[in-house]
Amino acid sequence: MDWKFIANQPWLWIAGLIQASIGAFQAWYFFRLGTRLLEKHGNYHRKEVGGIVRGAVITSIGPILAEIFVMLALIIAISPAYAWQREGVGVGSVFTELVQVSNAAVGAGQEFGTESFNMMGFATAMVVVNVSCIGWSLGAAFFTRYLGTAREKISRGDTRLLAVISVAATLGIFGYYAANEANKGGGREIAVLAGAILSAFLFKLADWIHLPRLKEWALGIAMFGGMMIAYLVHGGSQ
Amino acid sequence: MSTGAVVSKPTAGTAEPAAFVDIPVGPYETEYLKPVHRVGVITTLAISAAMFLPAILLYLIYGVAAPWDAILAGMGLALTYAVPFFIIEPISYYPIYGDAGNYMAMTTGNVSNLRLPCAAVAQAVAGVPEGTRKGAIIGMIGIAVSVFVGLIGVFIGAVAGGAITSSFPVWLTDAFKLYLLPAVWGAVFGQFALRGPYYVLPALLIAGIPLLLKWPGYVVIPLAVFGTLALAYFLYKKFNLAPKAG
Numbered sequence: 001m002d003w004k005f006i007a008n009q010p011w012l013w014i015a016g017l018i019q020a021s022i023g024a025f026q027a028w029y030f031f032r033l034g035t036r037l038l039e040k041h042g043n044y045h046r047k048e049v050g051g052i053v054r055g056a057v058i059t060s061i062g063p064i065l066a067e068i069f070v071m072l073a074l075i076i077a078i079s080p081a082y083a084w085q086r087e088g089v090g091v092g093s094v095f096t097e098l099v100q101v102s103n104a105a106v107g108a109g110q111e112f113g114t115e116s117f118n119m120m121g122f123a124t125a126m127v128v129v130n131v132s133c134i135g136w137s138l139g140a141a142f143f144t145r146y147l148g149t150a151r152e153k154i155s156r157g158d159t160r161l162l163a164v165i166s167v168a169a170t171l172g173i174f175g176y177y178a179a180n181e182a183n184k185g186g187g188r189e190i191a192v193l194a195g196a197i198l199s200a201f202l203f204k205l206a207d208w209i210h211l212p213r214l215k216e217w218a219l220g221i222a223m224f225g226g227m228m229i230a231y232l233v234h235g236g237s238q
Numbered sequence: 239m240s241t242g243a244v245v246s247k248p249t250a251g252t253a254e255p256a257a258f259v260d261i262p263v264g265p266y267e268t269e270y271l272k273p274v275h276r277v278g279v280i281t282t283l284a285i286s287a288a289m290f291l292p293a294i295l296l297y298l299i300y301g302v303a304a305p306w307d308a309i310l311a312g313m314g315l316a317l318t319y320a321v322p323f324f325i326i327e328p329i330s331y332y333p334i335y336g337d338a339g340n341y342m343a344m345t346t347g348n349v350s351n352l353r354l355p356c357a358a359v360a361q362a363v364a365g366v367p368e369g370t371r372k373g374a375i376i377g378m379i380g381i382a383v384s385v386f387v388g389l390i391g392v393f394i395g396a397v398a399g400g401a402i403t404s405s406f407p408v409w410l411t412d413a414f415k416l417y418l419l420p421a422v423w424g425a426v427f428g429q430f431a432l433r434g435p436y437y438v439l440p441a442l443l444i445a446g447i448p449l450l451l452k453w454p455g456y457v458v459i460p461l462a463v464f465g466t467l468a469l470a471y472f473l474y475k476k477f478n479l480a481p482k483a484g
Contacts, residue, residue: 001300011299015291020389022288023346026281027385030274030338034375034382037270041261042372048364052376055363056356056383063352063422064388065414068395075399084396085292088389089285089346100316107312108304123304124312126296130289132316133347135324137289140344141282145275147332147340160480161471162369166333167434167481168441168470170358172463173330174427175441176449177350180458181420183449191417195424200432203362215362219355219425226421227413236412 003122007079016085023089055216062223077101077112078122086129097129104128187234195226261371270375271337278341285345330463334358336374339381346385351419355426356380362429368481433481436473441466 038044067087074083074097086097104125105112112121178196182189199222206214261270297303331349332340335357343349360380366373406414431438445462453461473479 006296006300006302011295012292015288015295018291019285019288020393022281022284023342023385024389026277026345027342027382029277029281030342030378031382033270033273034338034378037261037265038372038375040269041265042375043259049379052360052363052379053383055359056380057387059356059359059380060352060384060387061391062418063348063355064384064391065418067348067352067388068391071392071395072399075396080396080399084393087392087396100320103315104308104312106315107310108308119302120304120308123293123296123302124308127293127304127309128312128316130292132313132320134286134289135317135320136327136344136347137282137286139324139328140341141279141286143328144278144332144337144340144344147328148271148337161474162333163367163481164434164470164474165467166368166373167430168437168466169330169333169463170354170430171427171434171437171441172444172466173350173354173459174423174430175438175466176445176455176459176462177423178420178427179442179446179449180455181423183446187417188420191420192424192427195421196428196431199425199428203429203432212363212365216359218362219359219429222425222428223418223421226424227417230417230421231409231413236409236416 001119003119004079006119007122008081010081012079012081012085016081016088019085020088051213051216058216058220062220078125100129100132101125187230190233191226191230193226194229195222198222198225258367258370258372261375263371266371274338274341278338282341282345326460326463330459334368335377335381338378339374342378342381342385346388348388351422352384352388353381355422356384358426358429434470436479437466437470440469444469 035044035049038049039046071083071087074086078101102112104127105117105121107128108121108124110116110118110121112125178192182192199218202218202221203215206212206218293304327349328340328344331343331354334354335343339353339357343353346353357377357380360376360383361368361373364372364376366376368377441462444465445458448458448461
């Protein structure tokens with residue numbers, strides 16, 4: 001039987017649905033717990049929670065659309081069911097996914113994306129890509145509670161120091177990703193710069209004109225704006 | 239854990255009242271953290287177990303099993319790539335999104351390009367300082383929302399496949415593929431640059447110089463995070479420099 005046919009049968013859609021259900025339940029439970037606590041002890045009302053939700057929805061649209069675009073590579077190379085199973089509650093990004101399928105194929109003595117990739121390569125990929133990402137979820141299961149303790153021990157309850165840690169860690173991570181893209185030059189460098197300037201300007205503008213709702217849109221506008229400016233300046237070649 | 243409510247600087251133009259008051263530590267631990275850890279552990283273990291489902295179903299339904307030597311060789315390569323990130327990612331991201339955020343992010347993935355920006359925007363909209371109990375809950379709400387939107391989007395994307403994106407003009411598809419991700423990195427960096435302007439140049443240099451020297455990502459990422467953290471800690475202790483509110 002052709003592996004491409006098997007790769008889009010109900011079994012894989014169902015496996016993806018089971019994983020997605022666990023992820024959705026987890027998110028729903030935490031969301032409910034958090035909003036209740038905010039309303040009970042945080043002096044928050046439904047309207048304010050609504051603003052937070054709106055901001056997150058707007059911000060998530062861009063990256064999810066981008067993910068769907070990149071996901072096309074998985075749909076074409078393997079199958080829609082595989083893309084759903086791996087990306088619905090995919091532990092890795094699509095980029096990680098493509099690397100890991102290629103690694104699995106090499107393990108089976110084949111090359112992903114060529115004629116040599118067959119049923120054995122697919123079966124190997126099914127094991128390797130799924131099992132190799134368990135480190136993230138097992139690590140979270142066993143070590144999350146200690147991450148907080150470690151952080152508290154470092155800060156000793158100093159909230160200003162916690163803000164130092166959070167902001168510096170965020171700038172460290174995104175500094176890496178931004179520098180990595182800027183280092184490639186051309187349109188990518190323009191996209192990084194335009195995204196950064198637009199975002200900083202819009203967040204500042206929201207404070208200047210006392211319009212906090214602008215912050216819900218700021219990151220989304222900056223992402224699309226940065227992307228469009230890069231395309232207009234540099235076109236479709238990297 | 240710190241004790242009692244935390245009052246900090248007023249945050250202008252946000253949902254927070256004039257003086258920021260954090261959630262008291264007692265209810266936060268008993269009504270939030272305790273159930274978060276209980277359900278977090280159960281769901282992350284359940285997800286780990288569910289990762290074996292595709293291989294088991296493939297064998298039970300079609301009788302197809304990968305040979306052990308291929309699995310071992312493939313796993314060896316895959317883990318070489320993944321293991322550094324098992325350790326680096328939760329340690330690096332935890333200060334931003336807290337316990338519940340970590341369970342969700344490590345279950346659903348796409349952390350840097352999706353979960354972190356959503357957590358950051360939720361905190362900015364609410365005007366809460368990071369590192370507070372309220373900040374962790376609001377960041378978590380941002381991540382939870384991104385999980386729901388992501389599941390719906392990915393399902394539609396997988397079912398409708400190429401039909402949706404093929405209706406887009408070629409230039410727009412190209413723009414998405416080439417430039418959205420760099421714009422995301424830049425936009426989040428720009429947002430946080432306002433909070434800690436004195437960390438901006440060091441953060442870029444600490445990451446940028448090793449990148450120019452072509453050091454691998456699994457070396458440069460922890461260096462960028464912990465290098466910037468060390469410098470920020472020094473500036474705080476020596477000159478009392480800390481991020482601005484909001």
